[in-house]
Amino acid sequence: MTNQPIPMSRPPAAAPAGRFARLWTAYTVNVAGDEFYVLAVPLIVYQVGGTAAAMSLVYACALLPQVFMGVWGGVLADRQDRIRLLRLCYLCSALVLLLAYAVFSATHVSVGGLATMAVLLGFMAPVAAASFDSALPHFVPHHTLPRANAATEASRTACVVLGPAVAGFAVSHLAPEQAVLFNSVSFAVAYLLLHRITSPTVPVEPAHGGLASQWRDLTTGLRYLVTGDTAVRIGVLTSTVVNFVFGAYEPMVVYRMRHSLSLGADTVGLVFALSGVASVVVALLLSWKAPSRGYLVVMALSVTLQGLAVAGLGAFTSLGAVIAAQVAFATGTVLYTVYWRALRQTVVPGELLGRVAGTCRSIAYGGAFLGSSVSAVVLSRFLGVDTALLLAGLVSTTLGVTVVGHAWTRAVSGKGAP
Incomplete structure (x- = not known):
């Protein structure tokens, strides 16, 4: 028998503007970290003596988890409190980067360590994206959804432009492990911005x-x-x-x-x-x-x-x-x-x-x-x-x-x- 969509309770007529502002700000900070990471990691691999093959390998490690989680990210988001799941993704990403910083500071920055870090972060990104996309409609009145989506798209494109430039500057002027620490800050800030916020609506009944x-x-x-x-x-x-x-x-x-x-x-x-x-x-x-x-x-x-x-x-x-x-x-x-x-x-x-x-x-x-x-x-x-x-x-x-x-x-x- 074909599964029916999970019925959702109606969103409030007017969600508090501050809640959306915090959600939008957390998203913007997270995207900024993602765009920094996309260019910073290949540059760090090169800086620590990696070859073109090693740079490709680390990039592949970042992609592999998204092959699987691209399908299941939306399923997870539909069966959880979406903001809680989003917050968990941000926290786990920050902890992965902090752990990598601690390891790299105690020993040395290695291609294997960067590849492991890329795999772990690759599991978080598609789940976070699905959670945010499905939570946004419940944080603003229905008639303002176009403006809300325009705001998130504007911040995303700005981060796409600025992220690589910041990554290039950071890798040029910071030690590799310091660049990793810098990246972890964005996820930690995004997590803190969502502290004590939950989804305004939840599934009326659990998924079957x-x-x-x-x-x-x-x-x-x-x-x-x-x-x-x-x-x-x-x-x-x-x-x-x-x-x-x-x-x-x-x-x-x-x-x-x-x-x-x-x-x-x-x-x-x-x-x-x-x-x-x-x-x-x-x-x-x-x-x-x-x-x-x-x-x-x-x-x-x-x-x-x-x-x-x-x-x-x-x-x-x-x-x-x-x-x-x-x-x-x-x-x-x-x-x-x-x-x-x-x-x-x-x-x-x-x-x-x-x-x-x-x-x-x-x-x-x-x-x-x-x-x-x-x-x-x-x-x-x-x-x-x-x-x-x-x-x-x-x-x-x-x-x-x-x-x-x-x-x-x-x-x-x-x-x-x-």
């Missing part, structure tokens, strides 16, 4: 069915990905391939800029910050006026743009060319993300959308994990970073052109292309 029913729901979503709309299958295949070939993209680019181009950590942070600004601008333009047709074509063109940009990053040597290529890659990533979500929301039945979206997230992380793992094996031993970037760019460009051709054929044949 246990693990078996959850698994049945998950397999229904998987079955749709195999038998459902062709455009969705193309999107899943494209996402998997792109995430595989770009699985170790960020650590490879960091290594190339630091090792091959001899750029300082602060300059690396600045390059990523500039690409973050480009991402914000593109997202704002899309939110203002974006075409409502041709989703598959835009996705394919964005994959082609990403491929050309990555190939350029493997070939170019001047700082200006590297910045231009990184900005082009960021632009393609935003375009692909926006239109892939829009395509799923357009063609997937509403009752399956959550499971399909969650499964797609796990598949994407799975492709990225495999790509990072393969990179950890082949880099330096079989391929140089420059060659790996050129090959990844070629694969992505070829895939994009192929999907454009398929979408055009569908349109000409009258089948249409979402």
Whole structure:
């Protein structure tokens, strides 16, 4: 028997503004820590003498837990007090980083220790994201939800821009273990901001069915990905391939800029910050006026743009060319993300959308994990970073052109292309 959604009690007509302010502030501080961590860890691995392969390995360790928790994070959030679960994720993340700081201070910063830290933090991130997203509607009146979501998105994009620059500066001017301690502060502050706050509403009745029913729901979503709309299958295949070939993209680019181009950590942070600004601008333009047709074509063109940009990053040597290529890659990533979500929301039945979206997230992380793992094996031993970037760019460009051709054929044949 199909499980019915858990009935939720109605949110209060007007939740106290201070409660939302604290939730929003905790989210902003947490996202700032996440964005700092994303670039700081590869830089620290390089700084302690790690190779490109070691940088890819640590990055893969951060991705692996999210392959599994991307699916189950929402299930956990629906069966718990969401703010309590969110607070627990923040506390555990802070404790993991504090423990890493203590170990690194007593001994030395090691690649193995950084990889272990990345795995533990990787379990927390998707659960925290699901808890926040599902709790937010109960902290503001219904008519102010657009403004509340706009506030969280504004803070997220600002952190995406500033986080890499702060990470580059911190790694350049602090000892590696001090940078880890700096990161732990953001999670501790986020935890304290949510102290003594609980969800305004809780499930009226506990969830039923246990693990078996959850698994049945998950397999229904998987079955749709195999038998459902062709455009969705193309999107899943494209996402998997792109995430595989770009699985170790960020650590490879960091290594190339630091090792091959001899750029300082602060300059690396600045390059990523500039690409973050480009991402914000593109997202704002899309939110203002974006075409409502041709989703598959835009996705394919964005994959082609990403491929050309990555190939350029493997070939170019001047700082200006590297910045231009990184900005082009960021632009393609935003375009692909926006239109892939829009395509799923357009063609997937509403009752399956959550499971399909969650499964797609796990598949994407799975492709990225495999790509990072393969990179950890082949880099330096079989391929140089420059060659790996050129090959990844070629694969992505070829895939994009192929999907454009398929979408055009569908349109000409009258089948249409979402």
